[in-house]
Amino acid sequence: MFGGKNIILQQWHPRFQFDKNKISTLPVWIRLHGLPFPLWSKQGLSLAASMVGRPLSCDELTYGCTRLEYARLCVEVDAAMPFVHSFDIDSPLSTTPITVTVEYEWKPPRCEKCKVFGHSCVIQAKTTVKDVADPATTAPQTEPLQHTPAIANIVPILPATNTPHEPIITHAKVSTKPSTSLKTTQQPELNP
Secondary structure: OEOOEOOOOOOOOOOOOOOHHHOOEEEEEEEEEOOOHHHOOHHHHHHHHOOOOEEEEEOHHHHOOOOOOEEEEEEEEEOOOOOOOEEEEEOOOOOOOEEEEEEEOOOOOEEOOOOEEOOOOOOOEEEEOOOOOOOOOOOOEEEEOOOOOOOOOOOOOOOOOOOOOOOOOOOOOOOOOOOOEEEEEOOOOOOO
């Protein structure tokens, strides 16, 4: 972040063409609340983060298990997928599934029509009052807003080398005993 704005860099090449309207993936920091302690390992954090997006990294306090209120992870989210707000974990630690809630430190504007980040094609109304008059007798007039990007200073991210939602650790030993399974529950987005 620089000057309160997120900056994403891409390696330049001779045929590079910048188009801010084609940003389909972005890295975002998330906080996972209610994550069971057995998942506070590289493999467990990677698995939990892959329920939200493609895991990229975690902060030092999460990696060192020195702040256990939440796990803070960086994931790459895809504009074609809705934001995940919670997911359930079936665990031998509990008879009922454990719900892990997802808090986004920053939620980029996402266009559901274009499947890209940075703008929304939803038509909004702008209220204008023509003359100064008694508000009780004058109704405001509305007119549609122009389609303008919500993010002006952004550079596309490098193309992903892995498939989306792939865990960070790919060569880990896996126990043959079933211990934990994950299920996502997606809640509809509420636009403020």
